[in-house]
Amino acid sequence: MQARSRTVTAWINAMLVCSLLLFIPQATADAAKTFQTQTVVSATVVKPSYDVIVAGTDPEGVMAAISAARNGLKVLLVENRPRNVLGGLMTLGWLNSIDLNKSPKISREFPARYLNGGLFQEWYNLIGGTSFDVRRAANAFAQMVRNEKNIDVLMNVRSMQPMMEANKVVGMQIVSANGTAQTVRAGAVIDATQDGDVMAAAGVPFTMGREDIGDPVSRMAVTLVFKLKGVDDKAWQKLKQHRSPGGGGSDGMSIWGYGDAKEYVSSDPTRVKIRSLNIGRQEDGTMLINTMQIYDINPLDPASLQEGIKIGQKEAPRIVDYLKKKYKEFATLQYAGTAPELYVRESRHMLGEYRLTMADLMNNRDFWDAIAYGSYEVDIQSFTHAYSGAIVMIPEQYGVPFRSLVPQRIDGLLVVGRAASFNTLPHGSARVIPLGMATGQAAGAAVKLAKDYKMSFRELSKSQSGIAELRKRLTKQGMDLRMVKFPKPSYAKHKYFSGLLAVTSLGAAVGGYGNDKWDLDGPSNPLRLYNTVQAFHRMFPEAFPNKFSMALKELPKEKPLSLKQAAYIIALSAGLEATPETALQVIIDREIITNDFIKGIKNQAKLTNGEAFMIVRGTLKAIANVEYT
Template sequence: MHLRKQWIWGIIVLLVLAAAGAGGWYWWMKNGARGTAKPQALIPVKSAASIKDSYDVIVAGTDPEGISAAISAARNGQKVLLVDGRGREILGGLMTLGWLNTIDLNYAPEQPVIPGKHNFLDKGIFQEWYERVEGTSFDTTTAANVFYDMVRKEPNIDLLMKVKEMKPSVEPGTPANKVTGLDIVKEDGTKIAVKAKAVIDATQDADIAAAAGAPFTWGREDIGDPKSQMAVTLVMKLSGVTPQVWQSFGKHKNTQSDATSTWGFPEMKEYKSTNPERVRMRGLNIGRQNDNTILINAMQIFGVDPLNPQSVKEGIEIGKKEAPHVVEYMKQHFPEFKNLELVGTAPELYVRETRHLIGEYRLTMADLMDNRDFPDAIAYGSYEVDIQSTNYKDPGAVMMKPIQYGVPFRTLVPQKVDGLLVVGRAASFDSLPHGSARVIPLGMATGQAAGAAAKLAADKGITFRQLSQSSEDIAALREKLVQQKMELKMYKFDAPEYTKHKAYPGLKAAVGMFLTVGGYNNKDWEVDGASNAQRFVYNMAGIRKIKPAVFPGDPSAALVGMADPAKQALTLNQAALTIGTAIGLKPPQQKTAEELKARGWLTQETLSKIADPNKLTNGEAFLLLRDVAKNYAQMNIE
């Protein structure tokens, strides 16, 4: 009888799976995300009636990462002050006022077989919030109301909105300054000094950390381009989206859709801007609202300094002026948009990049390439490394797609400052891996970790730096986070194919120096493709850009007298000549592979991997570049 029951249940399971396969797409479109609902009224946000002189924790910033940090600290028994310093009326920041309503999600390597169900790496408070909104895209009013409801239900949180100014109160010290609270100018001009055992900087720009003396890099400074940062975006709102219109989006060529999100329409890249040096369009990311409107994230605006209010204002005006032209183009070129109308643009810009903290650990591209875990991992990511354009000539790039990588607690701990943690996109990530780690779900996980760490550090009577250096205390922090519904585990998966290539050490270094990109499929770097003399000069120039002081020579001088170098196979001798020229070696006889090996700048291991010295592959060239960067320039690329 027992065997018969097993057999019957097996048949039922097979039938269910068959039905899911046949109707999976329909089910996904209709039920995979919760979809639209009746529009909600916006709940008015109220500040606390009175503010205390001191708290256990102050959280600066009301973006999702700050909300997560405040809720986490409060649920861990800490008295919390959550402060908005941007004149906002509602909570949620980028999601609710920047109108970024499509979520860049970190999917776990293992996913449910049921279509439309998701397994995220970032659970905890993010998952709690996500389960109350519409789906992979959400209505901004729903999101704002859920954020506020979660905050107001925590009796340990006092909320203070629309402060005019907030600066850290700092006790100078050696080797670290100590943050002891915030000096705040309230909306009515009243000045208050609020003490705290810990401050969590969720400003998104590391404003508090920078003011306290924490070191950071700006934009792409770490790869030799300090004047460049990713474009900002002004999100547009269009009305008139019926269910039929929504369903038509997913039928467009090279476009995909679920119940609340659409991504595609790559032809938008052909749009001719009225202000081409400042504005450009890319493919459309479309998020559905509950009132028959959609929000479109696709407009790239260049030359905006996010820390300069006047520059931000100018950027918004540029975007507002361009938006009607963009929508008219869409109406003329895509029948799906012919009956839609522009009804507004976001109150705030979507800013992707400003400061990058220098913390106790700095997340690297090598970490993502290796899919590394860490003993102090407090969040995990898997989103593609999406590097948006920095100017109208820059196409942007998808560096690669990791499977899963850990984010150490140490990335939240600033060097030279105590009593402070930094969460969100300004944490201690190199500018390239930041293209993945900047996404909001991961940021909310860092916020939750920071809130729990504040409690643990207070109970132990230790600094965050001391906590980060203690394996016992880190284990306790991770255990506490797991108890609070975060998932801190590394899934089992096969190593990516690219890691098995003989040239992988060189490829990893080249990716970290922004010399090559792998795309969504981790194959575009063409490791086995033939290199050429011109490409190697470009690569050497890229390294020189990062470390100009140690490469005084011009690598292009190695091409003098060579006809059409882009068509000339890269030889080992030509590669050595290019390297020696960039280093500044004078006599030609010093610019040989043997000379560079004798000086310890090239290794025998690398040279032994070169199959044909007269015709180097891209991978073999990357190995040479790695040796020079590591052994000569002393760059940390692994």
């Protein structure tokens, strides 16, 4: 989670403070004694069959189970990690500051409402703020599950594997904590594991990390959240009043900022560093800090995950010492440990019936089969110590299609949360937990509808009438599936918007928090174009088989990019025979650009970014037959 980009308006801050007074006791040690974390007790008897099995007890899985149960289905909620509470990343990864999907027009209701509503809103009203006490969150999840008589919970199983009949998942093979093996049949399975473990085991195709943009090795950094104690009201107010470079902000339970904290030099800068601080207050005189970035951790390798935890546990006390020395506001606080689990941002991305794209987010696209909506910034965290991460852009509102929950090839299975069918760049927005909880609610309702209609999920994903009924049912069950009206963003009105879509989809341009860093009318330069076309070879090696290189002396950073230079770089990238003098005619002949486009260029000796982006777009279309729309 990056430092928050959009400051919540004053009236929402006031309402949140009021809600805290209603829902949360004062943050003192005495108040902390008023409640304890409620551990989850596994069912003593697991039935031989259920209507649906939900794999994974992260928030997305909890909501899927509750949704299915409220739709009258018999549910088994099963977990194969060593957990004794519900809520996973929020309650054991200690990610207690929520990346909220704000409506383009924030509702003036109390408590404040955000996109999707539904079960997420029901849970959010119980925890009382933009950050929360992890015990209260765990208890809210537990209470919501306990209220549903149709849910059996099975924790700490040794293994859970999909049971297959041809290309259909028909249940799970489960080995319980005591070693008992059991075959449990089900009409459907919902994979809500963080990494899409069930769908991978079932043979669903997927990509890893940034593979879809030609980088199969890199993944966003993982984080180990740590805790500080001694946070009374006086200390909290001092923390909120701090002002540092890079800006920041706060509300009743959250602080984001301290941007100059990233000056910290770690014990191994290639493996771990910190960025600005995201701080969430708890009710027991503690606060949790999300700042650490740990590199080269394989989220699918238990040994690598354990290494990540050890790195974080070693580094956390050093970070706290640094904060105490650098900021007087931290001087009285004490280190109080690290989270039981790592915060992993990215691993598998399913290939579903539809894959969410950057063009969808940049167009703020609605879908006929939208079952949830997102609006969080496209937050690409650092994936190497040498790269600080980026906000690619901030959408107003976009839909998540039901088809993005339906895997290719395999039936009887839905996938929710961050492992659903999202390209890696839009995943930077769609991975946030509130949106994942909405996909969980939609999946639970879809299992019931598919059963009623005697349809497979794939058939349902292609049925206009079936999806219309699903959206109708979800609306009756508290979800808000309306697309808010808002003006078209200025970048989308630009005559070279189609070029911007192409370059941003390559991962070669960012708009930042203001959606303005693309600088479409500003001057381009040869090095920027050269770096952009390197993506051609990574993403489309068949169309661009020969990676080319140019002497950097031919690509001076300070020089503006001319049309002649651009044509030569493009011709070389596409493997076309050309000289600096003939390249322009060569790319015209290959229909990469047209004479009409050339006539529209303001200054051929000084191309703008927008004009360069259009040449990139034309190259992809002419050489690789790829368009981003």
